[in-house]
Amino acid sequence: MRSLFKRCMSALACLLLALPAAAQPLPYHVDPDAREILPNLQPVPAIRFLTTADFPPFNFRDPGGELIGFNIDLARRICIEVNVACTIQAWPWDQAANALADNQGDALIAGLSMTPENGELYDFSSVYLALPGRFLTRAQAVEGFRAETLDGQKVSVRAGSAHEQFLIRYLPNIERMEFDDELEALEAVKSGSVAAFFGDAMRASFWLNDNLACCGFAGEPYFRPDLFGDGLSIAMPAGNDAVRHAIDWALVRLKQNGALDELYLRWFPVGFY
Known part of the structure; x- marks a missing residue:
């Protein structure tokens, strides 16, 4: 995931600051019946967020070196909402989780997976953004699209994903066309060599930023935590209930x-829900 983000980092940063947000479905992962009581913030005088600088558009550095992104903005809004001081420090990805475990921060907002192994070391917040799979087709095939009509047709996908x-x-019953590179799988739709692409909707939305004239998301998003993961949440050292x-x-x-x-509308002008 991170390698694809790095390849489009500078172009994406400029694009996100320039494009207006179009009307689109919005993510909703909050329990509508939730009636959370404001926690006692006395033991939380500040929240020290840890992150990385290599995960655009979530957390990365702009051309001037400033740390920006969806996660950066979200961390700051969380601190404003609970009215506590906030710091955000970037770590290399391979050191960030260990830094959290070593109490060098209170929370890690960098896409750490909620695996059983990580669950033994960290607690996690509720999910703030799930990552669905979606089909993408040529523009003329978007309206009225149904996945079952793809039987016998070619669909591009990243091999082994x-x-x-x-x-x-x-x-x-579809004819899977496997590609080692996700961008090549997407380009196959643009060239017309396949009927559709299926893959991570968030990453595909970046490609669509430059290809809206030819292609678009088709059908509904597919949420399959067993295959695509639970989504994005914030990690904390196990037992840090006050911060959680x-x-x-x-x-x-x-x-x-x-x-x-x-x-969401600011950082994802081409939505993936």
């Missing part, structure tokens, strides 16, 4: 007051 496993499991409750309370509030939607 969870999205390929989805196609094998649910659409065994504060962050979860803030996430509910940010969804209710529209701030979370505002951030």
Whole structure:
């Protein structure tokens, strides 16, 4: 995932600051019945966020070296919402989780996976953004698209990915066209050599930024935590309940007051929901 982001970092930063957000479906991962009580913030005088600088558009450096991104903005809004001081420090990816475990920060907002192994060391906030799989087709095929009509047709996918496993499991009658590179799989749709692409909707949305004239998302997003992961959440050292409750309370509030939607529309001008 990170290698693809690095390849489009500078172009994406400029694009996100220039494009207006179009009307689009918004993510909703907050329990509508949640009635969180503001936690006692006395033991949380500040939240020390750790992140990385290599994960655009979530956390990365702009051409001037400033740390920016969806996660950076979200961390700051969380601190404002609970009215505590906030610091954000970037670490190399291979050191960030260990830094959190060594108590060099209170929370890691950098896409750490909620695996059983990580669950033994860290607690996690509620999910603030899930990462669905989606089909992408030529523009003329978007309207009225149904996945079952792809039987016998060519669909590009990254070889060995969870999205390929989805196609094998649910659409065994399509002709899978495997690519080692996700961008090549997307270009196959543009060239017309395949009927559709299936893959990570978030990453595909970056490619669509430059290819809206030819192509678009087709059909509904597919949320399969067993294949595509649970989504993005914030990690904390196990047992740091005060910070976890504060962050979860803030996430509910940010969804209710529209701030979370505002951030999504800003950083994802071509939405993937």
